[in-house]
Amino acid sequence: MKMTFRWYGKDEDKITLQQIRQIPGMDGVVGALFDVPVGDVWPLDKIMCLKKEIEDHGLAFETVESVNVHEDIKLGLPSRDKYIENYIESLKNLSKAGVTVVCYNFMPVFDWTRTELAKPLYDGSTALAFDYHLIEGKDPQTMVKEIQASSNGFSLPGWEPERLKELTHLFEQYSDVDEEKLFENLGYFLKAVVPKAEQYGIQLAIHPDDPPCSVFGLPRIVTSEKNLARIVDLVDSPSNALTICSGSLGANRENDIPQIIRHFGKMNRLAFAHIRNVQVHEPWVFNEVAHKSKFGSLDVYEMMRALYDVNFTGPVRPDHGRMIWGEVGRPGYGLFDRALGANYLCGLWDAICRENSRK
Secondary structure, three states: OEEEEEOOOOOOOOOOHHHHHOOOOOOEEEEOOOOOOOOOOOOHHHHHHHHHHHHOOOOEEEEEEOOOOOHHHHHOOOOHHHHHHHHHHHHHHHHHOOOOEEEEOOOOOOOOOOOEEEEEOOOOOEEEEEEHHHOOOOOHHHHHHHHHHOOOOOOOOOOOHHHHOOHHHHHHHHHHOOHHHHHHHHHHHHHHHHHHHHHHOOEEEEOOOOOOOOOOOOOOOOOOHHHHHHHHHHOOOOOEEEEEEHHHHOOOOOOOHHHHHHHHHHOOOEEEEEEOEEEEEEOOEEEEEOOOHHHOOOOHHHHHHHHHHOOOOOEEEEOOOOEOOOOOOOOOOOOHHHHHHHHHHHHHHHHHHHHHHOO
């Protein structure tokens, strides 16, 4: 595996590349062009500037998260073909920079949803949390205002102001889109984009819905092993691949993450792994915790063992972390706890590799 760290760029992230470089075992950075509007082509010169900036700090730039899919594609509007062509051009430019994995999602309106961005935990740290009881009967606009007020002044991926301005209109547009229609629209997108991605040497890695359940009545389809299998069957290509996010899928206790890793890893459809832990209290009530297995509902050792068993050589990143030691930053994306998480994952990986080398 290759240990990586998500970074929002020098203008949007208080964490520096020098700090990331000092995390033991860190191989690369997962980056993106956050200033390019969704649907526009990513300019090659900007991509190459980002690549140079990262590589000048001794880190690899091979994974992008995310090239966001325009809402017109998800809705299946006539304008989608224009945005699909732009998406293909962005992939072409990324391939010229040596990018081999592009993470994306197909979640309507919200890329992720939480009801708390700083839930106090038993040790005084804070973490992201979701409680469906707190959403029932709540207007989406009210939740948006609450999220923005708790963001510590940082922009949040998937909650871009230009998108949120159109919130009411977007909900009206999705009133006629159910899960089957969303699957149909995803298939249309993948059939157009995947052959080009394969030509460019890129694996498109769809991210699970977060959380994997309907929010405000919006359809969600990247939620389970069954639906992941349906997605990879839409286009038979190793470039139609998956991001396995343990925290997203793990919010549903029925999802067996090690089994999912082994199943799709053996099919060569696993391109990227986000590893974090969650504590599930009841269906659709959970909070994020430290990465170590004992603190949550997921067996992180078994997930890393599953990655080893399928000979996974792609990027892994510690996903959301708690805010600890007085750190103030983008919720879920502080330095300290994610650095601890990265070292926990590297320690597990080293132990698994050494144990198996003796057999």
